Amino acid sequence: MDSLRPALRAVRLQANANTHRPHPPPALYQCLHTTAMRRATPLPHPAVPGHPPATPTPEPSEAMARVARKRKQADMMKQAREMRNVSSASSKPKTMLAKRFWKDVHVKEADGGLQVFLDHRPVRMANKQILTVPPTKQQLATAIALEWDLLTSAQQALKADYIPMTSLAARAIDIETADAEGRTKVRDDILNYLMRVFTTDTLLCWAPETVLNEVKHDGKTLREQQEDVATKILAYLTRHVWPGVEIRPTLDPDSIIPVSQSELTQQIIRGWCAGLPAYELAGLERAVLASKSLLVGARLVFEWAEAFAQARKAVPTEASRFGMQDAAEACSLEVNWQTRQWGEVEDTHDVEKEDLRRQLGSAILLVAGALS
Numbered sequence: 140m141d142s143l144r145p146a147l148r149a150v151r152l153q154a155n156a157n158t159h160r161p162h163p164p165p166a167l168y169q170c171l172h173t174t175a176m177r178r179a180t181p182l183p184h185p186a187v188p189g190h191p192p193a194t195p196t197p198e199p200s201e202a203m204a205r206v207a208r209k210r211k212q213a214d215m216m217k218q219a220r221e222m223r224n225v226s227s228a229s230s231k232p233k234t235m236l237a238k239r240f241w242k243d244v245h246v247k248e249a250d251g252g253l254q255v256f257l258d259h260r261p262v263r264m265a266n267k268q269i270l271t272v273p274p275t276k277q278q279l280a281t282a283i284a285l286e287w288d289l290l291t292s293a294q295q296a297l298k299a300d301y302i303p304m305t306s307l308a309a310r311a312i313d314i315e316t317a318d319a320e321g322r323t324k325v326r327d328d329i330l331n332y333l334m335r336v337f338t339t340d341t342l343l344c345w346a347p348e349t350v351l352n353e354v355k356h357d358g359k360t361l362r363e364q365q366e367d368v369a370t371k372i373l374a375y376l377t378r379h380v381w382p383g384v385e386i387r388p389t390l391d392p393d394s395i396i397p398v399s400q401s402e403l404t405q406q407i408i409r410g411w412c413a414g415l416p417a418y419e420l421a422g423l424e425r426a427v428l429a430s431k432s433l434l435v436g437a438r439l440v441f442e443w444a445e446a447f448a449q450a451r452k453a454v455p456t457e458a459s460r461f462g463m464q465d466a467a468e469a470c471s472l473e474v475n476w477q478t479r480q481w482g483e484v485e486d487t488h489d490v491e492k493e494d495l496r497r498q499l500g501s502a503i504l505l506v507a508g509a510l511s
Contacts, residue, residue: 205489236294244288246280253280257287264309272308273418275445275508282504283308303497307425307505315417326413329424333412333433334405339397341432341470342369343389354480361476368469372438375461379454380441381407386434408433419444422506429498430470439466439499444506463499471495 241257248254252271255262262270262283272280282304287296295301317325346361353360359367369388377384384404389397415423419440426436441447442461468475471492478488 236297237292239290239292241287244284246277246284248274253277255280255284255287262287262305264312268312270305270308270312273508275510276418277509278507279304279308279504303501304504307421307501310424311418311421311505314421318417326420329420330409330412333423333427334409336427336431337405337408337433338399339389340434341430342372342434343386345369345388345390346473356476356479361473364476365472368472372434372469376434376438376441379450380437381411384408408437411437415440416446419446419506422502425505426466426499426502429495429502430466432470435466435470436502439463439502440506443503443511445508445510446506448510463496463503466499467492467496 241260243258245256246253247256249261250269250271252274253276254269254271264270270283272283283302286302286304290296290301299306314325314329317323345365348362350360350362356364373386377386384407385401386404387398387400412420412423422444423436423440426439427433430436438461442451474488474491483489
């Protein structure tokens with residue numbers, strides 16, 4: 140045992156020496172970050188929030204820039220159409236509908252009215268009846284002739300979008316024919332639609348009186364502007380068109396259910412609509428379809444229709460007549476308010492705005508005449 144002690148002591152010393160010896164450095168290093176470390180910047184968070192941020196101011200679209208863009212798009216479409224025609228194997232149309240078979244369009248007075256002729260052929264309706272408008276409606280006949288003069292093929296005449304005035308005049312003639320034949324369904328369907336729109340008339344649907352964080356335009360809220368426009372139109376209608384009729388706002392401040400008008404009011408307005416001549420009824424139908432307001436449509440028709448020329452003489456002359464622009468603004472106050480606050484969607488709001496004016500203008504053309 141004594142002989143083994145020196146060997147054991149040497150082993151212990153060697154072990155202690157290995158324990159305190161430093162480790163060699165690693166051969167490879169990997170850097171995880173290449174930028175300097177940044178500390179977070181704390182921001183104050185008050186317990187009570189302050190005022191909401193200001194409403195962003197939309198940039199109004201320039202009218203001339205919009206017109207220039209539309210013209211550029213039209214030129215591009217025209218060039219593409221010309222290139223397609225040149226690249227086609229045959230430049231001749233395959234069918235008669237694919238070409239325009241007339242050269243000149245003109246208006247003639249025949250059979251007690253005005254007719255539109257394509258060379259020597261009169262324009263006909265879907266039932267093959269010749270389209271004849273009253274002799275006092277020269278502007279309507281000219282508008283129909285202009286539609287047909289702008290067509291490039293007979294195929295386009297099959298689409299009502301290309302000939303809106305022709306379709307509108309045909310609608311009035313259909314009503315006139317149905318009345319002469321004693322068929323009341325056509326007129327009753329129109330009256331039912333008009334009274335259905337009257338229950339939720341756009342002119343009578345107002346915004347709430349108090350709206351949180353509402354922004355005023357021209358010093359007035361949306362509710363105040365709606366009341367001002369509606370008050371003027373209602374005052375005119377209840378004084379000159381339907382004397383003594385009481386018309387109430389559609390929406391109650393504490394309810395979402397429309398407020399129904401009195402039975403007497405509905406009977407008077409329905410009776411007035413039922414007594415309209417065919418052209419005035421068709422014009423009222425078009426105006427109501429466009430504006431979603433029977434009151435705006437009635438105000439527009441009474442202002443321009445030949446049937447009310449004598450009645451308008453008893454009305455004091457105003458500075459300006461109630462026209463297409465006034466009707467369009469009256470039935471689109473809320474849309475205009477929103478676009479002024481948030482901006483308009485290109486190729487959406489601007490297109491709808493012009494289409495509304497186009498339809499209201501077509502109603503004026505239909506009901507107006509030499510006596511207007």
